[in-house]
Amino acid sequence: MQIGINGGRLIDPGHFDGIADILVKDGKIVKIVEKGDDSAPDPASNPQHPESKIIDAFGKIVTPGLIDMHVHLREPGQEHKETIESGCRSAAWGGFSAVCCMPNTSPVNDNGQVTEYIRARAQQLNLVRVFPVAAISKGIEGKTLCDYEELKQAGAVAVSDDGNPVMNSRMMRRAMEIARDMDLKIISHCEDINLAADGAMHEGAVAKNLGYPGIPGASESIMVLRDIALSELTRAPVHIAHVSAAESVRAIRDAKARGIRVTAETAPHYFTITETAVKECGTRAKMNPPLRTGADREAIRQGLADGTIDAIATDHAPHSNKDKDVAFGSAANGIIGLETAVSLSLQLVRQGVLSLTRLVEKMSTNPARILGLGSGLRVGHTADITLIDPDREYTVKSENFQSLSRNTPFDGWKLKGRPVLTMVGGRVVFEDLHT
Numbered sequence: 106m107q108i109g110i111n112g113g114r115l116i117d118p119g120h121f122d123g124i125a126d127i128l129v130k131d132g133k134i135v136k137i138v139e140k141g142d143d144s145a146p147d148p149a150s151n152p153q154h155p156e157s158k159i160i161d162a163f164g165k166i167v168t169p170g171l172i173d174m175h176v177h178l179r180e181p182g183q184e185h186k187e188t189i190e191s192g193c194r195s196a197a198w199g200g201f202s203a204v205c206c207m208p209n210t211s212p213v214n215d216n217g218q219v220t221e222y223i224r225a226r227a228q229q230l231n232l233v234r235v236f237p238v239a240a241i242s243k244g245i246e247g248k249t250l251c252d253y254e255e256l257k258q259a260g261a262v263a264v265s266d267d268g269n270p271v272m273n274s275r276m277m278r279r280a281m282e283i284a285r286d287m288d289l290k291i292i293s294h295c296e297d298i299n300l301a302a303d304g305a306m307h308e309g310a311v312a313k314n315l316g317y318p319g320i321p322g323a324s325e326s327i328m329v330l331r332d333i334a335l336s337e338l339t340r341a342p343v344h345i346a347h348v349s350a351a352e353s354v355r356a357i358r359d360a361k362a363r364g365i366r367v368t369a370e371t372a373p374h375y376f377t378i379t380e381t382a383v384k385e386c387g388t389r390a391k392m393n394p395p396l397r398t399g400a401d402r403e404a405i406r407q408g409l410a411d412g413t414i415d416a417i418a419t420d421h422a423p424h425s426n427k428d429k430d431v432a433f434g435s436a437a438n439g440i441i442g443l444e445t446a447v448s449l450s451l452q453l454v455r456q457g458v459l460s461l462t463r464l465v466e467k468m469s470t471n472p473a474r475i476l477g478l479g480s481g482l483r484v485g486h487t488a489d490i491t492l493i494d495p496d497r498e499y500t501v502k503s504e505n506f507q508s509l510s511r512n513t514p515f516d517g518w519k520l521k522g523r524p525v526l527t528m529v530g531g532r533v534v535f536e537d538l539h540t
C-alpha cells in the first residue's frame with residue numbers, strides 16, 4: 106500500500122516549508138517532491154497501481170505527527186473517565202500521532218509491570234503511539250525513589266510525579282542525578298503544596314469575589330526556581346510541566362540565558378482564557394495549576410514567542426460529571442484538551458504571537474527533541490504525519506468528543522482551523538478531509 110499526500114504546504118520546522126507531494130510506502134516517507142520542480146514526476150500519480158491512494162492536501166498544512174507530551178489516560182484504574190483506547194481515539198481526532206501519559210493511574214505507573222501494560226495495550230490497539238511517563242517516587246508519594254532502570258527498560262520515556270510535586274529537595278536532587286546518568290528526562294509538576302494549601306483557584310480579585318481560597322503564582326514559581334537550582338547543581342536536564350504563571354516564565358527565561366538545561370511546556374488554556382472563566386464555567390475551568398490573570402496569560406504568550414516555553418502540551422485530564430458537578434472546592438482538577446488543542450493553538454498564529462512554523466515546532470519536533478523521540482518529514486523517516494485545514498470552521502460540541510469525558514470550558518466555542526488527518530507509521534488513524 107502506498108499513499109500520496111499531494112499539494113499541501115509541508116512544514117518541517119528548521120528543514121522545509123513549501124508546497125510538496127509526499128509518498129508514503131511501507132510505513133515510511135519514501136519520496137518528497139517540491140512543487141514547481143518540473144523535472145520530478147508526480148510521485149503518487151500512478152492510477153494503475155491497485156494499492157495506491159491519493160490524498161488531496163491542497164490548501165492543507167502537512168506537519169510532522171503532533172506529539173502531546175502531557176496527557177492523563179486514566180487506565181489502569183479509572184476507566185470510567187478515559188481508557189487507553191478512548192484516549193488514543195481522542196488524540197488521533199486531535200491530530201496527535203503520539204502522546205506521553207502521566208503515571209498517576211491506579212495503580213500508579215511506578216514499576217515495570219504497569220509501564221509494560223500501558224505499552225502492550227497501546228500496541229494492541231494500534232492507534233496512536235503511547236509513550237509512558239513513569240513515576241519519580243513510589244506511589245507518587247515523594248518518599249521512596251522508583252527503580253529507573255527497570256522503568257526505562259520497560260519503556261518509560263521520562264519520569265514525573267505529575268499531580269504531586271516532589272516537595273523534598275534532597276529527594277529531587279537524587280532523582281535528577283540518577284535520571285541524568287540514565288538519560289531519562291525529569292518532568293516536574295511545580296507546586297509548593299504548603300503555599301498552595303487548600304487553594305481552589307488563582308489568588309486574586311476573582312477568587313475574592315467568589316469567596317474561594319486562592320493559589321498564588323509564587324506557589325508554582327518557587328518550585329520552578331528550586332528545580333532550576335537543582336538542575337544547576339546536578340547538571341541534569343529538567344522539564345517544567347504546565348507553566349501558568351508570569352513569575353515562572355521569567356525564571357525559566359533567566360535560567361536559559363545562563364545555560365541551565367531547563368525546558369518548559371504550557372497548555373492551550375493558559376494562553377487562551379483567564380481566571381474569569383471560573384465565573385462562567387465553574388468547575389469546568391478548575392485545574393491545577395489554576396487559570397491566572399490577563400498579565401499571566403500575556404507572559405505565557407511572550408514566553409512562547411521568545412522560545413522560553415518550548416512546547417505546547419494539553420495536560421488532557423478527563424473527569425466524570427460526578428467529579429465535576431460538586432462544590433467548587435471539592436471538584437477534581439483538570440480539563441480535557443486533546444480535541445481542541447490544535448484549533449486553540451492556531452489562534453496564536455492568527456493573533457501574531459507565533460509563526461505557523463514555530464507553532465508546529467512546539468507541537469511536534471520540540472516535544473520529540475525534549476524526550477529523545479524521532480520526528481520530522483524527511484525521506485526515510487517513519488510516516489507520522491498530521492494534516493491541518495487552517496480554514497475549517499466548526500463549533501466545539503463536547504457530546505461528540507472521542508474522549509469518554511466532557512469536562513471542557515470550550516464547549517460551544519466557534520473555532521477556525523482543525524486537524525483533518527492523522528497518520529501513524531503510514532496508517533491513517535483519523536480522517537475528516539471533507540466537510
Ligand SMILES: [Zn+2]
Pocket residue numbers: 267268269294346347393394
Ligand atoms: Zn501536573
